[in-house]
Amino acid sequence: MKLPLRLGIAALAITTLVGCSADTGSSDGATSGADGSFPVSIDHTFGTTTVDSSPQRLVTMGWNAQDVxxxxxLSPVGQPRYSYGATPAGIMPWTEKYFDPTETTLYEDPAAGEPSIEAIAALAPDAILAPYEGFDEAYYDKLSALAPTVAYPGDAWQTTWQDQTTLVGQAVGKPEEARGLVDGLGRTLSDTAAAHPEFAGKTLAVVNLDTASGEANVYLPTDPRVQVLTELGFVDAPGVEALAEDNPAGNFFKSISLENLRDIDADVVVGFVSGNAGPASDPAFAQLSAFGRGSAVVLSDEQVISGLSSVSVLSVPWVLDKIVPQLAEAARRAG
Structure with a gap:
């Protein structure tokens, strides 16, 4: 399984910092069962999965499916135990009020590598939900031997939050409810954009500034964490768009040398850092004009970084409360 730095400092492949289609509409992957009936057939990158009847023992993989x-x-019988950005219990803070350890077993942290097939099998799933993942076809085949597996559509780690929500809703027979969730978060984002006209048209770069590696991981327009910010009115910086055009592997980020940071300069830069890293810790950051004018939003809190990186109908409202004031100040300083 290709792992992003799982929502963390190295590329959340490299989701700890440094994730389908780049469309922001709902998925067309479900080919039947749109009314909530079964069987339902769902298309994904490895083919089509049919869920014959309403699944009762759901196991989630990757990120976000349990949020939906x-x-x-509903509650899964099994979900990943997270480390980066997680609570001491191994779950994400925006799911604390939902998680019940008597109902849901946490299996090993996905940042450690592929969860063992044995660990998944022990949960006796009747459906496996992995719409935001990055495993390969060989691993998918092993999962499918256990239970119908809804894999990610399109490229790894690039399923929009809308598509993730829609696919899970189809798989569990709740398509209308899922559409309601998509519409609800859509309204939250549009209302936030309307309340902050200073966001509109400001160029944006989202980058993991992990200076220890000598590189920065730049998140591309097909990455959900970038998309949720452009839904607020920001636009991708020209340098980021240029990186996306030269991306034959279809990755969600590209690594560039710190000496080339000027290539992705933007009105507003959202930078993920570790510890006390920041503009004073590496002269390379001075290439980004946002640091000079105070229009960089530097995030070091692992939970906040995870909230922006693990984009779901639960995480986005949680993280917007924490970052919108910083984004607003950065956009005003950008002029």
Whole structure:
């Protein structure tokens, strides 16, 4: 399984910092069962999965599928135990009020590598939900031997939050409820954009500034963490768009040398850092004009970084409360 720095400092492949389609509409992957009936057939990058009847023992993989289940009033029997940005219990803070350890088993942290097939099998799933993942076809085949597996559509780690929500809703027979979740978060984002006209048209670069590696991981327009910010009115910086055009592997980020940071300069830079890293810790940051004029939003809190990186119907409202004031100040300073 290709792992992003799992929502963390190295590329959340490299989701700890440094994730389908780049469309922001709902998925067209579900080919039947749009009314909530079964069987339902769902297309994904490895083919089509059919769920014959309403699944009762759901196991989630990767990021976010359990968030959608919780928002739909369901609980998985198994989900990943997270480390980066997680609570001491191994879950994300925005799911604390939903998680019940008597109902849901946490299996090993996905940052450690592929969860063992044995660990998944021990949960006796009747459906496996992995719409935001990056495993390969060989691993998918092993999962499918255990239970119908809804894999990610399109490229790894690039399923929009809308598509993730829609696919999970189809798989569990709650498509209308899922559409309601998509519409609800869509309204939250549009209302936030309307309340902050200073966001509109400002160029944006989202980058993991992990200076220890001598490189920066630049998140591309197909990455959900970038998309949720452009839904607020920001636009991708020309340098970021240029990186995306030269991306034959279809990755969600590209690594560039710190000496080339000027190539992705933008009105507003959202930078993920570790510890006390920042503009004073590396002269390379001075290439980004946002640091000079105070229009850089530097995030070091692992939970906040995870909230922006693990984009779901639960995480986005949680993280917007924490970052919108910083984004607003940065956009005003950008002029």
């Amino acid at each position: 289940l919780y928002a739909l009033g």
